[in-house]
Amino acid sequence: MSQSSAQSLTQKLLVWFDQAGRTDLPWRGAPCGERDPYAVWLAEIMLQQTTCAAVIPYFETFMQKWPTVKALAAADTQDVMHTWAGLGYYARARNMVKCAQVVAEQRQGQFPSNEEDLLGLPGIGPYTAAAIVAIAHQGPAAPVDGNVIRVLTRLFAIADEMPLNKAVVGVRAAEMSPPGRSGDFAEALMDLGATVCRPKNPNCAACPWGADCRASGDGAATAYPKKAAKKEKPTRQGWAFWVQRPDGQVLLERRPDKGLLGGMTGFPTTHWATQPMTADEAVDEAMQSGVFTGTWRTMETTVRHTFTHFHLELGVIAVRLDAMPERSFDTLWCAPHLLHTQALPSVMKKVSSVMI
Ligand code: SF4
Incomplete structure (x- = not known):
């Protein structure tokens, strides 16, 4: 030019x-x-x-x-x-x-x-x-x-x-x-x-x-602009846990600093896999990372959220605890009606909307 x-x-x-x-x-x-x-x-x-x-x-x-x-x-x-x-x-x-x-x-x-x-x-x-x-x-x-x-x-x-x-x-x-x-x-x-x-x-x-x-x-x-053929976004799947102790407060945890939603507050989840995971497998995974003694219930609604590189489908499992769990990283408890005061990322807000 x-x-x-x-x-x-x-x-x-x-x-x-x-x-x-x-x-x-x-x-x-x-x-x-x-x-x-x-x-x-x-x-x-x-x-x-x-x-x-x-x-x-x-x-x-x-x-x-x-x-x-x-x-x-x-x-x-x-x-x-x-x-x-x-x-x-x-x-x-x-x-x-x-x-x-x-x-x-x-x-x-x-x-x-x-x-x-x-x-x-x-x-x-x-x-x-x-x-x-x-x-x-x-x-x-x-x-x-x-x-x-x-x-x-x-x-x-x-x-x-x-x-x-x-x-x-x-x-x-x-x-x-x-x-x-x-x-x-x-x-x-x-x-x-x-x-x-x-x-x-x-x-x-x-x-x-x-x-x-x-x-x-x-x-x-x-x-224009010319684009290369688009790759399909993969879908990952997992489970989120709505864990309530006897007084009704819900378990939140601070996610590890590294990785997606790093450092953000959210509900505990399983890892997010490319293969479907059954609710029983999800419960097994949760039991390995902390002892949840209580009543488990699988919710019917699936939470769907799209990140930049993949779609996520999260099932939700509600847990009513008999005792406090042991967790390996930061946790806090919050009354459901005060969840709006927490800095929850959008996908976690979707999880809470299934339960509230
Ligand atoms: S720059 Fe964009 S808006 Fe302007 S004439 Fe070209 S195509 Fe049209």
Whole structure:
């Protein structure tokens, strides 16, 4: 692409952004304005795999409770996890606290302004590093996410399949990103992808690149980005235990830090297997990890939940205890009507809804 073509495309996009860019996102400042790197970082971590609509209330709550990186660094991790509950991908929250602590303690509360140093911080990958450099510092970086890939593969009719097309898109985005307004350019691409160049029905008539876009010109906008054949998500199965002691309180445990839902509070479960497991096998597994003496009852409803890489089906077994169980890791007891005060991930909320 010639420099003048790149500049022309960039200029059209920025004119559109100044008039039609999203202004209702609480982490946005005015175009070309000063941006708080902490707020940019917080928003970008929350926005990973998550929609703007879902992120907005969480972002506002976090900024109220912990308005600076030093405040977040000093926060109680369980309080952060509790506040994060429902947003999913919980490793992000744990890494966020670790990252805040490094920035507060080793960098005097200042986020680095270059990608290399940012990549050395917990939980910051290439996309987030580039977004912080561009958006918080208007520095030389061009973040590439799914929106950017969709828009630019259409604009240039880039026929490489995912994920190979990411590198090609990265080169094009870097060629177009203007010095001094790289953050606005990045956000303009995000906005164009979210509001105009949508996945299923792009509004090419309203697009600042309508006359330039090769895919649209060929009447093939939705044929991009090219995707490799999708793999079926596997289904895993297991059982969750609703264990009640004689006074009605329900057993919760803190899951191990490593692994899915790491560090989150939930009901005890068996391991999640690719093969079906009978209720008797589930009870055997529970008996091995702690002695439950009581009455067992299998519920009819199956809890279904989809994670990024697999579907999960959980049967629920209700246990009425005669005595306290021995458990190998953190446990606590909670009255059923107070479960809403616990930071339960969505799949565990589904388990409780079977019982309440
Ligand atoms: S013209 Fe259509 S397909 Fe091309 S970038 Fe704009 S909205 Fe997307």
